[in-house]
Amino acid sequence: MSDILKALIEIVGERGVSNTPEELWFYSRDPGVLTPHLPDYVVAPRTTEEVRKIVLLANREKIPVVPMGNGMSLTGLVIPLKGGIVLDMKRMNKILEVNAMARYAVVEGGTSQGVLKAYLQEHYPQLRHSIPDAPPTTTIAANAALHGQGRLTQQYGFNSEMVTGLEVVLPTGEVCLIGSPSLGPYWFSRGPTMPDLSALFLGWLGTTGIITKIGLRLYPNKKIRDVELFVTDRVDLIPDILYKLTHLEILEDVNVWFQPKPLMFQGNFHITLYFTGDTEEEIAFKRRMVWDALQEYMDSKDGGFMSVQYMKEMLMEMPQRGIADFADVPKGGGFEYSGPITIIEHFPQYAAKVVELAAKYDVLYASSARLISGGHCMMFSISFAFNRNDPAMMTRVKHALDEATAFALEMGGIPWKPNFMEQKMIMEKMDKNALKLLQMIKNNLDPQGIMNPGNWEVNS
C-alpha cells in the first residue's frame, strides 16, 4: 500500500477511500462527451477537518484535488484531467441550520438539492430554495460553484447570487469563513457591506478552494403554484413577448423551449410561465395579467395559450424529470448541453444556430432558455442527445457543442459551466487586464496548482 493511500485512510478511515479499478473507472467520467481520465484515489470526507487534512496532504505531495458533488454538470468539470484525488463531498450532507425568520439555510458542502427540498417541505413548508432542474442528487455547493440557475432564478438571479455565506478550505489548507459568519453566528450576508470575498470561489469550478459549508437564501413557498404555456411560431416575436412578461413582475419562472420531437412540438416556440399565490384569487389575478399582456399576439393569431391539462403534472414537477427523457430519444442515454448566458434580444439568432448545428452534424436537438433576474439575461441551452454506444455520433455532438460555444462568444455571450477548452476560449477573448487579475487570484490562492487542474488554467 502506498504512503499516500495510508495517509488518506488515516484521515477518513478505510471506508472513505478507494483506489480499486472499478471505482476509479466510475470516477473517471461524467455523462457528457469528454474523454474520461482516471483518478488515483477517490476520497469521501465527512468533516471540514478531514477536508483540511486531505488538502494539506495534497499540497505537500503536489497531488491534484478535484472536488465533486454529484458529477452531473456534464461538461467534464469533475473528470480528473490530471489524475490525483477526486474528493467526493456527498457524505458531508447535513443541514446545519434553518433561520426561518431571516429566510436562510446553512448546509454542508455535499448536501443535495433533494435533501434540502425534502427537509424544508417537512419542517418549513412555508419556505423553499431555488431548485435547479438537475437531478435531485446534485449538490447545492457545486451548483453555486458553477453559477447554476433554478426555479427562482427568474425572480432572484443566479443561484450563486443567493449564497449568504461560505466556509471554504483554501488550497493551502486554511479554513476560511466568508461573509457575516466571519463576524458572528448569523449567515445572512456573503459580503455586503464588506468586500464580497465569495466571488473568489463562486464560478471558479472548484479551482480556488473547497466549499465545506454554504448559506443559502430561502424564499416564501406560496400555497399554490400554477402554469400557463404560450406558443408562437414566430421566433422574431420572442424577445418582445419576454419583455412584456417580465414587465409584469409576477412570474416565478419563465422557460422558452423548442424541439422537433415529438411532432406536436414541431414548428413552435413554447414559453412555460409559472406563477404562485396563496389564494385562488391571487392565482386568477396573475393568470389574467399574463393573458392580458399577450392578448395582442392572440389577436394577430401569431401566438396563443395551449391547453396544459395533459402536460400539467410533468410541467409542475420540481425538478422536471422530462428533461432527462430527451437523452434517450436516440437511445443510449447521452446528452450534453452548451448553455451560454446571453441577452434576450439574441434569442432568434441562437435559435437559428441550434437548428443549423443539428442539421450540419446530423444530431437531435432540444433547446430551453431560462430567464434570469427579470430578463436581464437568459441561459440559452443548446442540447444534443446521443447514443453513448456510438462514438461517431458523440464526436459529431462534440463538434456541434464546440461550434455553439464559438458562436456564443462571437455574439458576446458567456459560456456557462464551460469545459476546459471553452475556458481557454474565454480567457483568450477576455480583457487582458481582467485575465491578469484572474491569474493573480488563482496563483495566490493555489500556489501549487493542485485544485481541479486543467480547469481555469490561467497560466497556460
Place this chain on the structure above:
Amino acid sequence: MYALQWKEKVCATCPSADCLLKCQYISFARHDEAHGEMMKVVRGEDSRVLHECATCYACEEYCKRGNHPFYLISERREERGMFTAPRPITNQWKNMTQMQGKYMVGQVKDKALSCCFIPDLGILGTGEIFKDVASAVAFGAEFMCPAVHTHFARMSVIKERLPIVIENFVKLGVKEVICLHDECYGTFTAIASAYGIDVPFKPVYYMDFLLSRMKEMKDRIKPLGIKAAYQRPCSNRLIPDKHPLVKEILDLIGVELPNREYQGENCLCCGEILRSVSGYKLADDVQERNLNDMVQTGAEYCVFNCPACQSSLSEKVAKKGLKPVHIIDLCKMALGEKERGVR
C-alpha cells in the same frame, strides 16, 4: 376531395334562420339580419359570422332543415385563409393528431371498441358493461375522429383524414364500431353524411350500448339516489337525436337530472376551446355561468359525456363542491363495480 353537400335553396327560403338567431355568441336583432348574414356565408361573401363565431357547434343542432351551417362557416373561413385560434395552436392540433403509426389494436373481430385518441376512454371501456368488447379496443390517431379541426376551421384536414380513419377500421374487418367518444359517433354519422363519405360499418353510439347493457343487467342495479347536473359536450350538437339517452340512462340508475338554465339546446360547452379561440374572458364567463347554474340545482355530481370536457372542468367543478364523474362510471357505481366518488 369530398365537398359539403349544401342545400342553398333551403337556406334561401328559411323562415326561421334559427342557426344564427339562437347563437349564444353572436347577437342578431331580427330574423332578416341573421338570415342575411347566413346568406352572405352561403354566397361565399365576408360576414361578421366568419369573424365572431366561437365554434360552439350549436347551429348544427339549431338548423332543423337539414343543412350544416357550422361546417359551412368553417369551410368559408378556411377558403379565406382565416384562423379561428392562433396559427401555432391550429398547427399544433394538426401535428398532435397526425397519424404516426403509434396506435393500439386489441383482439378485434366483427366489433371494435373505439377509444379515439383519448387514453381515459380505455379505462372507461372496461368492467361488466364492456366485458364482451373491452378486448377489441382500437386507439390512436389512426382511429381518431378528426372533427376537432372544425374548431380550427380546417375542414380540409377532416376531408383528408376521415376516409383514412374509416379505411383503417375497414381493414380490421369490423361490422360495428362502438364509439366511446361522442364526437367519433358524430363524425361517422353527421359529418360523413354531410360530405357524402361512405361509412361501410355500423357506428354504434356508446350510450345506446350502455343503455341496452344496463337494461340487460337491470337486476343488479342499485339505484344511486343522487342528483347530477349534466355537462353536454359540443360534439353532441352534431347528433341531437341522441341527447335524450342521457336521461334514460340516468333514470335507470336512479340519478335525478335536475332542470337548469343551460340544458338541452341552451347548454353551454366546457369552454376550453373557447379559451383558445376567443381568449380567457369569454371562456371564464361561460364556465362561471355554467358551473354556477349547476351548483344552484343542488346537484351533488357533475356528470360528463366527453372526457375532454371532464378533463377541463373536473378541477373547477370540484372547487364548486360537485363531484366530477363520467356517465359510464356512474353506471359502474350503480352496479357496485366502482366506489361512489370522484374520478
